[in-house]
Amino acid sequence: MNSAVERVHISHVEMKEIVKTFPGVMACNHIDFDIRSGEVHSLLGENGAGKSTLMKMLYGMLRPDGGEILLDGRRAVFHSPADAISAGIGMIHQHFMLVPTMTVAQNVALGQPSSRGFMLDLDVVSDKIRKLSAEYGLRVNPDDLVSYLSVGEQQRVEIIKALYLGASIIILDEPTAVLTPQEVDDLFVVLRNLVAEGHGLVFISHKLHEVTTLSTRVSVLRDGHFMGTRDASCLDRDELVRMMVGRELKEITPRGYSGGAERLKVRDLHVQGDRGTEVVCGVTIDLHAGEILGIAGVAGNGQRELAEALIGVRVPTSGTILLEDADITTAKLNNRINAGMAMIPEERMQDGAIKDFSVQENVFLHDHSDPEFSAGIFLRFKKMEAHARRLIQDFKVKTPNLDTPIRNLSGGNIQKVIMARELSRKPSVLIASQPTRGVDIGASEYIRERLLLQRDNGTAVLLISEDLDELFSLSDRIAVMYEGRIMGLFNREDTDVQTLGFLMAGLDPKGESLVGPGCE
Amino acid sequence: MRDIFSFNVLAGVLQTMLSLATPFLFAAVGETFSQLSGVVNLGVDGIMLLSAFFAFYTVLLTGNIWLGLLVAIIVGLLMGLLMSVVSVTFKAQQGISGIGLQILGLGLSSLLFKVLVGTVRTVSGFRRMRIPLLADIPFLGPILFNNTVLVYAAFLLVPVSWFILERTTLGLKIKAVGQNPSAADSVGISVNGIRYLSVCIGSALAGVAGASISISISNLFQDNITAGQGFIAVALVYFGGWSPIGVMGGALLFSFATSAQIWLQVLGVDIPASLAVMIPYILTIVVLTVSVNRGKQPAALNKQFFRGEN
Ligand SMILES: Nc1ncnc2c1ncn2[C@@H]1O[C@H](COP(=O)(O)OP(=O)(O)OP(=O)(O)O)[C@@H](O)[C@H]1O
Numbered sequence: 001m002n003s004a005v006e007r008v009h010i011s012h013v014e015m016k017e018i019v020k021t022f023p024g025v026m027a028c029n030h031i032d033f034d035i036r037s038g039e040v041h042s043l044l045g046e047n048g049a050g051k052s053t054l055m056k057m058l059y060g061m062l063r064p065d066g067g068e069i070l071l072d073g074r075r076a077v078f079h080s081p082a083d084a085i086s087a088g089i090g091m092i093h094q095h096f097m098l099v100p101t102m103t104v105a106q107n108v109a110l111g112q113p114s115s116r117g118f119m120l121d122l123d124v125v126s127d128k129i130r131k132l133s134a135e136y137g138l139r140v141n142p143d144d145l146v147s148y149l150s151v152g153e154q155q156r157v158e159i160i161k162a163l164y165l166g167a168s169i170i171i172l173d174e175p176t177a178v179l180t181p182q183e184v185d186d187l188f189v190v191l192r193n194l195v196a197e198g199h200g201l202v203f204i205s206h207k208l209h210e211v212t213t214l215s216t217r218v219s220v221l222r223d224g225h226f227m228g229t230r231d232a233s234c235l236d237r238d239e240l241v242r243m244m245v246g247r248e249l250k251e252i253t254p255r256g257y258s259g260g261a262e263r264l265k266v267r268d269l270h271v272q273g274d275r276g277t278e279v280v281c282g283v284t285i286d287l288h289a290g291e292i293l294g295i296a297g298v299a300g301n302g303q304r305e306l307a308e309a310l311i312g313v314r315v316p317t318s319g320t321i322l323l324e325d326a327d328i329t330t331a332k333l334n335n336r337i338n339a340g341m342a343m344i345p346e347e348r349m350q351d352g353a354i355k356d357f358s359v360q361e362n363v364f365l366h367d368h369s370d371p372e373f374s375a376g377i378f379l380r381f382k383k384m385e386a387h388a389r390r391l392i393q394d395f396k397v398k399t400p401n402l403d404t405p406i407r408n409l410s411g412g413n414i415q416k417v418i419m420a421r422e423l424s425r426k427p428s429v430l431i432a433s434q435p436t437r438g439v440d441i442g443a444s445e446y447i448r449e450r451l452l453l454q455r456d457n458g459t460a461v462l463l464i465s466e467d468l469d470e471l472f473s474l475s476d477r478i479a480v481m482y483e484g485r486i487m488g489l490f491n492r493e494d495t496d497v498q499t500l501g502f503l504m505a506g507l508d509p510k511g512e513s514l515v516g517p518g519c520e
Numbered sequence: 521m522r523d524i525f526s527f528n529v530l531a532g533v534l535q536t537m538l539s540l541a542t543p544f545l546f547a548a549v550g551e552t553f554s555q556l557s558g559v560v561n562l563g564v565d566g567i568m569l570l571s572a573f574f575a576f577y578t579v580l581l582t583g584n585i586w587l588g589l590l591v592a593i594i595v596g597l598l599m600g601l602l603m604s605v606v607s608v609t610f611k612a613q614q615g616i617s618g619i620g621l622q623i624l625g626l627g628l629s630s631l632l633f634k635v636l637v638g639t640v641r642t643v644s645g646f647r648r649m650r651i652p653l654l655a656d657i658p659f660l661g662p663i664l665f666n667n668t669v670l671v672y673a674a675f676l677l678v679p680v681s682w683f684i685l686e687r688t689t690l691g692l693k694i695k696a697v698g699q700n701p702s703a704a705d706s707v708g709i710s711v712n713g714i715r716y717l718s719v720c721i722g723s724a725l726a727g728v729a730g731a732s733i734s735i736s737i738s739n740l741f742q743d744n745i746t747a748g749q750g751f752i753a754v755a756l757v758y759f760g761g762w763s764p765i766g767v768m769g770g771a772l773l774f775s776f777a778t779s780a781q782i783w784l785q786v787l788g789v790d791i792p793a794s795l796a797v798m799i800p801y802i803l804t805i806v807v808l809t810v811s812v813n814r815g816k817q818p819a820a821l822n823k824q825f826f827r828g829e830n
Pocket residue numbers: 022023025027045046047048049050051052053054094398399400408409410411412413440828829830
């Protein structure tokens with residue numbers, strides 16, 4: 001093992017009868033879980049099932065109210081992450097734990113005694129990072145400032161940190177939720193290397209296909225209860241879903257499409273990205289009332305900037321946007337919202353919620369001036385509360401009550417609150433970016449149903465997603481975006497996954513390269 | 521008017537500036553440690569007052585200036601401990617607990633002074649220490665190298681602090697705790713431990729700042745002798761962009777303005793005294809408004825840390 005610190009190698013960690021309660025919720029209700037070196041033990045469960053809570057207890061961030069943790073048969077009590085680290089346990093959190101104003105090397109050095117005592121030894125740390133990164137295929141540059149790294153790179157830094165701290169058991173809490181499909185493939189290569197080297201991994205994900213390809217064993221939690229463990233050899237997708245959700249999922253059936261009137265007309269739109277280069281290069285699309293137009297593409301091909309330009313948080317460099325024949329190219333965000341546009345942003349945690357506000361306050365971020373909920377300068381709290389309560393039920397948001405600060409909800413439940421807010425309005429145009437990312441399968445199903453409902457009620461929906469299955473089951477038409485351009489636009493019946501996959505990679509269906517990179 | 525711009529006057533202005541800068545340097549560099557770890561300690565002025573009194577009183581009783589300095593440091597540490605218990609362990613609002621500390625220091629020092637001393641008395645504090653050879657350099661020598669130990673120590677503190685913050689593991693931990701306490705916690709650093717340490721370093725240095733006023737600069741104690749210098753020190757931390765070097769720049773600018781103002785009055789230049797006294801403060805406000813670079817502010821400044829949140 002090429003870690004910076006040699007620790008006793010633990011080969012079996014057991015959690016027995018673990019109990020944890022928060023005000024109003026029993027997050028873990030007598031849960032058994034164990035992990036051996038050389039295996040991937042996956043943890044499945046809906047949003048708020050207690051996965052993160054269970055793992056935070058294994059990492060010493062939370063104290064169990066009951067139950068015990070055994071390391072190779074010996075009882076251990078973790079008072080803080082420091083104890084878990086010295087026992088050889090590492091964790092990569094659902095929300096990264098990096099100091100953005102520091103370099104990669106500084107972040108890695110943080111948890112470790114220096115080889116020079118009181119003095120920093122960043123050169124030594126950097127060398128070791130380079131070694132680790134070569135050994136496991138984790139591409140990172142020790143001198144880069146963390147705030148300039150992509151999420152994929154930040155995650156590699158987190159893995160290096162865990163390895164550097166000498167972890168033999170590594171917990172990965174939804175590591176793939178923020179990655180592009182390509183980055184997921186790279187990550188899996190790294191994870192397989194780690195397992196081959198004898199590390200034990202706990203893997204949390206909402207994507208069943210990831211869990212089935214990677215795992216040795218799979219355990220399922222539901223509402224804080226342990227539902228059972230299955231070996232990889234006898235995994236049955238439907239059974240896992242039943243254990244997780246408690247029911248079968250409905251197949252979404254394609255419905256007939258009769259394109260309505262044109263709602264949104266985009267003509268030759270050019271948009272610059274954060275780095276000042278053009279990332280949307282002459283996009284022309286028409287969005288009709290009562291249709292879902294899917295935009296397929298690997299993240300980073302201009303979809304985010306396109307969505308931002310349409311909703312009005314990014315100014316296009318040229319081109320026009322017409323909403324029902326009114327030119328809104330330069331209209332303010334507020335005016336667009338009042339004109340009936342709505343958006344589910346990609347960075348929901350950052351752009352969609354105010355963390356210290358309660359669940360109810362977050363539901364009413366926009367609509368507090370709606371006459372239904374306000375009379376003059378006064379708010380009609382009874383009505384607001386009833387409305388919020390209904391949404392929380394419909395979207396199955398797990399929260400003790402409406403006054404809970406939203407930061408206390410599980411990651412996926414925060415997302416659901418934002419979805420509930422945006423989908424409950426009656427927009428004429430809805431732009432949805434990656435609406436089901438990080439959301440459990442039960443809720444994904446519900447969100448998809450809501451999107452279809454919006455469409456049936458005549459909303460024009462633009463659905464940006466990397467998930468081809470999702471696009472195929474929802475969209476009436478699908479466009480592929482690559483390097484800022486629309487590579488093709490198809491009716492759903494006239495195309496297939498393979499064709500789209502090629503176009504997403506910038507290849508024509510015979511595998512020939514179509515365009516060079518970037519706008520000219 | 522003829523003498524105002526002579527070399528002698530300039531030398532006087534500069535030397536006064538160095539000695540006036542001393543309490544600012546100790547207090548503001550100390551506050552930099554505290555704030556980099558995420559704790560705004562608004563009680564600096566109160567700590568300075570109480571330490572100034574105890575340093576003065578110790579010297580009055582024993583005549584031992586080093587003992588006076590030591591007592592000032594201990595008083596500072598105790599006040600720092602109090603601040604930490606209230607705002608780190610019990611997670612009270614930092615602004616409120618800092619103001620509480622200030623009121624405590626102001627009230628207690630006045631009370632003790634009235635009860636134990638009563639009238640204005642002077643002590644013989646730190647003397648100027650001439651550094652041989654260096655002090656013989658023409659013009660600059662006597663200004664820079666003929667000062668009290670505390671002046672030398674204050675200026676030495678700047679590079680030492682810079683070194684600790686930029687080159688040691690402790691400095692890295694302090695900054696990590698102030699930028700992202702959850703991240704620091706997740707790699708096993710004790711967030712509260714680092715905050716206690718940083719606040720106590722800051723408060724001990726505020727104690728030295730207090731001593732530098734009562735047993736090095738003025739050699740006496742009176743009610744509210746700091747006249748708000750502790751608050752200026754807090755402002756200097758923002759001015760200096762949370763770096764000891766920046767803080768030194770601010771301390772020099774402010775004490776230069778004060779020193780120039782004093783010398784103008786000494787020389788009998790005809791400006792209203794009350795206006796002159798205001799100049800340094802107005803300068804601080806103006807410079808603060810134009811210069812503060814919030815980008816450098818520790819992201820977790822003034823925020824309590826709770827483990828295990830999303
Ligand atoms: N600090 C906290 N205070 C109060 N309640 C909490 C806290 N942390 C978690 N909870 C609650 O405990 C339950 C389990 O949350 P947890 O984060 O473990 O879910 P999860 O399975 O990781 O879900 P997700 O897939 O959405 O990340 C949720 O109902 C959540 O609201």
